[in-house]
Amino acid sequence: MHQYFIKDQNQILEPGHRVYLNQADSHHLINVLRARHNKQLLVVHNHKKYLAKYIEKQNDLALLEVSYEVSDKQSQTELPVEVVVACGLSKNDKIDTIVQKGTECGMSFFQPLALQRDVVKWDHSKAGKKIVRLQKIADSAAEQSKRLKQVKIKDLMNLKEFVAQYQDFDFKLVAFEEKAKDGEHHLLAKIMQKLIKNQKVVMLFGSEGGLDQEEVDFLIEHGFQACSLGPRILRAETAPIYLLSVISYVTEIEKEFENEVK
Amino acid sequence: MHQYFIKDQNQILEPGHRVYLNQADSHHLINVLRARHNKQLLVVHNHKKYLAKYIEKQNDLALLEVSYEVSDKQSQTELPVEVVVACGLSKNDKIDTIVQKGTECGMSFFQPLALQRDVVKWDHSKAGKKIVRLQKIADSAAEQSKRLKQVKIKDLMNLKEFVAQYQDFDFKLVAFEEKAKDGEHHLLAKIMQKLIKNQKVVMLFGSEGGLDQEEVDFLIEHGFQACSLGPRILRAETAPIYLLSVISYVTEIEKEFENEVK
Missing domain, CATH: 3.40.1280.10 (SPOUT methyltransferase, trefoil knot domain)
Incomplete structure (x- = not known):
């Protein structure tokens, strides 16, 4: 499953909330992966990982809907040092x-x-x-x-x-x-x-x-x-x-x- | 220090003995490194490592003279498994x-x-x-x-x-x-x-x-x-x-x- 970073720290990522990918990631998801409505992906925001799905293209940006936060054990991919x-x-x-x-x-x-x-x-x-x-x-x-x-x-x-x-x-x-x-x-x-x-x-x-x-x-x-x-x-x-x-x-x-x- | 393999198993490598490098390695030593007389190098033969020096070019091959076998601890570069x-x-x-x-x-x-x-x-x-x-x-x-x-x-x-x-x-x-x-x-x-x-x-x-x-x-x-x-x-x-x-x-x-x- 593809993963993208959401860099805007002011975004709130909670189940049901909608967020945009940035321009480069939107291009990748829409034009390279040719994502369809409801395609699942991972997004990372403030060092937390969420399952999300692709809703639609709006002004060349990919609009996503957050499903839920992925559990700690599955998402722990950072070295402890x-x-x-x-x-x-x-x-x-x-x-x-x-x-x-x-x-x-x-x-x-x-x-x-x-x-x-x-x-x-x-x-x-x-x-x-x-x-x-x-x-x-x-x-x-x-x-x-x-x-x-x-x-x-x-x-x-x-x-x-x-x-x-x-x-x-x-x-x-x-x-x-x-x-x-x-x-x-x-x-x-x-x-x-x-x-x-x-x-x-x-x-x-x-x-x-x-x-x-x-x-x-x-x-x-x-x-x-x-x-x-x-x-x-x-x-x-x-x-x-x-x-x-x-x-x-x-x-x-x-x-x-x-x-x-x- | 550069290292070359001597693949001919019948060679005897002892202090004072002389050996040739193969064609590709001779080219590397003579033309790429532009080695001069007495340049030191390492040679490996039957999984043992020796210090050697370059003597001269003979028929496009590099003639070396073996100095001594390098001690076990220094030369132990193989995984134990x-x-x-x-x-x-x-x-x-x-x-x-x-x-x-x-x-x-x-x-x-x-x-x-x-x-x-x-x-x-x-x-x-x-x-x-x-x-x-x-x-x-x-x-x-x-x-x-x-x-x-x-x-x-x-x-x-x-x-x-x-x-x-x-x-x-x-x-x-x-x-x-x-x-x-x-x-x-x-x-x-x-x-x-x-x-x-x-x-x-x-x-x-x-x-x-x-x-x-x-x-x-x-x-x-x-x-x-x-x-x-x-x-x-x-x-x-x-x-x-x-x-x-x-x-x-x-x-x-x-x-x-x-x-x-x-």
């Missing part, structure tokens, strides 16, 4: 992959970073367009994966701004493959054991060019820990998916299972 | 992503399957070419991620051949998103707790078209278990990466950590 994925700038297709699949895997925010060895640069005028483009990819992935929250693409930062912005996070990590080569993989397990509900994790990943030693030193001075993600060398766009999959497994599946078994 | 990823046929870019990133994440074999709702079909003549193409992607990803084993792309099968071929596996799973919608995520945790060294896991993933109910029933009759991968709906090419990341975390990081802590 906040995870920010911060990445150096890679070519379009790689950064698109991180944003799309990161959103599917539960990422909270995406933070683009200007690093020394980035393979591409975003100048001021380019950055705005890139962020709009990535935001569209994230919005579409959030709908497709049935999330309750959209993933915000943050503005481009340099490393100094980055460490200031995220100084209060509970776990601050930097992916560093030298650790993987030395067989040091324990830090990830230690963090996963400690991680509890509502905590905040930020992890920085270099672009294909990797990180400069000076950058790693600067991050460590500011409370970041160099962390490996297993023994194999992962590509820039694979590493964030590995991290998010592990956090999902530990917080959404394993810990929940242990609680029920106890 | 065998994981077969079996997928319905998707468009090229999606299946390429699964093979490339699955190889990085430790997949043992890739099994293409012809399923009812596949969005593309491989006819007999096409299948051979597709497999050659995927094998190249897997070989390159195995070198890049510093694996000790190459990932074999198996021949296309139908579902009947598939259940016969993998009947002896320890864990036989099918990804089924209806389970995710119901909030049933415990099976994955149960399996991860039981999984021990050298066991074999096979998991089947539908293409974007999903699985037919008849196919799911057939698989379950043949000992497969329907398993969700967390509460969000993952794309066909994201789900196998999630599974492999979780298996890597549990078998290579978490269990190792618990053993050392005890």
Whole structure:
């Protein structure tokens, strides 16, 4: 069943109420899916999910009628922790992959970073367009994966701004493959054991060019820990998916299972 | 440091011995990387890793001299369990992503399957070419991620051949998103707790078209278990990466950590 976000916070979604989809979503529902009267769909509003049905087209917008709120267990699709994925700038297709699949895997925010060895640069005028483009990819992935929250693409930062912005996070990590080569993989397990509900994790990943030693030193001075993600060398766009999959497994599946078994 | 596989099993790799890279790898080292005399690189032969250096070009092939075998801990890049990823046929870019990133994440074999709702079909003549193409992607990803084993792309099968071929596996799973919608995520945790060294896991993933109910029933009759991968709906090419990341975390990081802590 297709899902759309209703972004207007002032709307009231209760059984029987009627709401419009925005222009882009209306076009998708009416012209791409060719929805008929009474077609069922999901809408998300203020992090709650509702079953709704399509009534009719009015001034090119899709008018829906809310049926009921979907129960908590079925609709709980948000990680119990906040995870920010911060990445150096890679070519379009790689950064698109991180944003799309990161959103599917539960990422909270995406933070683009200007690093020394980035393979591409975003100048001021380019950055705005890139962020709009990535935001569209994230919005579409959030709908497709049935999330309750959209993933915000943050503005481009340099490393100094980055460490200031995220100084209060509970776990601050930097992916560093030298650790993987030395067989040091324990830090990830230690963090996963400690991680509890509502905590905040930020992890920085270099672009294909990797990180400069000076950058790693600067991050460590500011409370970041160099962390490996297993023994194999992962590509820039694979590493964030590995991290998010592990956090999902530990917080959404394993810990929940242990609680029920106890 | 770049890594290449030496496929000729009859070669002897000992300190001081000299070996040639194959034609494609020689071209990469000499013409793409523009290697100079004494450049260090890694070579893998019969699942062992060696440090080597480039000597010179002879008849378009790169002649190397073996320095020494890399210690076990540094070179241990293979999952302690065998994981077969079996997928319905998707468009090229999606299946390429699964093979490339699955190889990085430790997949043992890739099994293409012809399923009812596949969005593309491989006819007999096409299948051979597709497999050659995927094998190249897997070989390159195995070198890049510093694996000790190459990932074999198996021949296309139908579902009947598939259940016969993998009947002896320890864990036989099918990804089924209806389970995710119901909030049933415990099976994955149960399996991860039981999984021990050298066991074999096979998991089947539908293409974007999903699985037919008849196919799911057939698989379950043949000992497969329907398993969700967390509460969000993952794309066909994201789900196998999630599974492999979780298996890597549990078998290579978490269990190792618990053993050392005890």
